[in-house]
Amino acid sequence: MVAIEPKPLSGASVRRAGGESGPGGRGPVGRLRARFDWMPYWLLAPSAALIVLLIGYPIVRLFETSFQVLTLDQLFSHKTIWNGVDNYRTIFTSTSFWDSVLRTVLFTGACVVGTMVVGMAVALALSRLSRLVRGAVSVAMVLAWAMPPISAAIVWQWLFANQYGVVDWVLTELHLGTFQNFDWTGQNALLAFVVITMMIVWQAVPFVALSLYAGITQVPQELYEAARVDGAGAWALFRRVTVPLLTPIIGLLVILSVIWDFNVFTQIWVLTQGGPNGGTETLGVWSYVTAFSANTFGVGAAASVVSMFLVAVMSFYYVRVLVRSGEVR
């Protein structure tokens, strides 16, 4: 392995270079072991320990609980009752569970598509704005991003309130129809989802837009110039130059958005509590009500395991690509 370019090596390649091209690189196994570099593992150890403690242990307990009958009764009497896969049977035979899964998948899809499209548009706009305006837009976005979801949800609740709501008032003042006392979240589940999706997209766009913008600034200008010489228009430049070069970032942002949007709970709970008539009951709401309103913690745990599994399946493809691309480099 020879480094041709004189560019600085990344951490990973330094390690590899140290291990393979040192004087003893091809020596006997024993000597290789003796030279094994423990440093990276020492550096990783604290975070690994924290992850095991704060994430690993609860997940193990979650799995355990999902195979138990656990209600207040067992909690108070410290009884452990294993019930095999009964909790899973309960949720898989529940129609309201499957309805909530379907809702969650569609809702997640809408949120991710919305976030990526708007985020990309904002990122492209940022790259063309003057420095001053770009700064202003960035600050505005960071502010929206920094808002705690629960505060944001309460503000949106007031914006879309059917009595004294600003949105109804503005639409009516603009003569866009009779929106006086129009109920956005209380009468139609689809409409309620539209409002929730807008809120999620609004808070998710800043991160996506700023990340994509950072990516765009790294695209070499020569590539655009070369493409222009070849007669490419704006759309072709975007499709053939920008998007391919940003693919890794886009992939990462999509998968992060999927994970985040799949687990959205606070905003839905504040705005609709799963209503009207259970129409916005997503998997998160379903699990919450099952675990903490009904105090059937075992069934709730099983539902959480299932949603974890669903997220894992959805992110598996991308994580694989990510790992493989790491290996190739």
Place this chain on the structure above:
Amino acid sequence: MTSDSLGGRRWRKGPLVPLCAAAFGVAAMLGAAVPIASASSTTLTIWLMTGEITAKVYGAVNKAFEAQHPGVTVNVEIQQWSGITTKLDTALASSSPPDATEIGNTDVPEYAASGGLVNLKSIEGKIAIGSGKWLGGLEQPAEYQGGLYGIPLLAGDRVVLYNENMFKAAGIASAPTSESQLLADGKKLEAEFSSTKDYSALYFPGKYWYAAVTMVWDHGGSIAYYKDGKWTGDFASPNSLAGLDEFRTVQQALSTPASRTANTTLPTQDAVFAKTQAGMIVGGDWEVAAIEKDNPKLKGHIGEFAFPSYKGGPAPVFLGGSDIAVPKNSPNRALAEDWVELMTSNKYQTLMYQDDNLIPNNTSLSGIGASSPVMKTYLEAAANSYGTPAAPGWAVVTGGDEITSFFSNIAQASSSSQVESIAKQFDSYLDTALNKP
């Protein structure tokens, strides 16, 4: 007292609860730190909720108790409503819970059925309440399989609050005492204030089921009944339907169309009343102060009357309030029972009423409020109160949006037959949901 304190469990497990998971840890630490009682002195730990019984009242109870039990110190710890069920779950599961704890009456059934509390049936007869009976809305939730897992502690209820100035302007001389009169007076108000934007004679949010369900009870209906080991939804029975239809009639005649899908919080009904966009609301005594704060001009001009029955006289009420219970793992169970006996006796209930304006736990004391016209209305209304079904699945019904959506759907219904089909549908939901563990 805040509106939180005597609402339903919705408020106890509000949107903040998931974020308060940390309370688990905190409660565990508190639990571990409390019981360092040496052999010579014992500390009795009591949990009471914030904003209700004041230090003066429980201080008097403690003093009497400590005089009876030398060497015992009582330590009252005031709890916040936010995240309380999580904290209680954790405390009751620990080996060192409080020796006695206040529990909101809508939360009592699940704890009564959970095996975490002591059956207090044995001390029930010892508590000095004269010839009084426990208020139904406090006692019923604590009853489980013949046992009594909490003793009624205090109550708050809802009556009609009205704007006296508006009544005068509309030429209404006295408060209505029957439902038909309520409708007639409401129409007078609507006519008088027809130019006021978004005016409601009686602002009645469609999701305000605490207030709406009283009409079902008034007509002899019920939410659900227990028979042959099974809970069955009862909203589609003829009596319940009559009550639901009355709710629809009153709501649609006297409240704004926008209120049909609203709850009491957005906007708060107190704000609507304070903004003089409503002649009446159904509210608790704790709401009067909130209204007067929003609009000081209304001070002294807010009247109260019990929600009238269709037969005339006051209709039954949905009682807010609390019971006091002894956790099974209490280290000082016998002492705790003695303290509960004192606190819930007429002597200290009277003090609690006089000092803290809280409604006492039994009917024998309804006479003591005669001097205060405001409290008199509340006391009298509380005497006829119902609790919610002590069914294992009731917490699920109220945990999400199901019950609020149901009443909102009734408020939006366009005919009696539509009310019936909505009620039938909801009953079939209740049949499954109520019987789930």
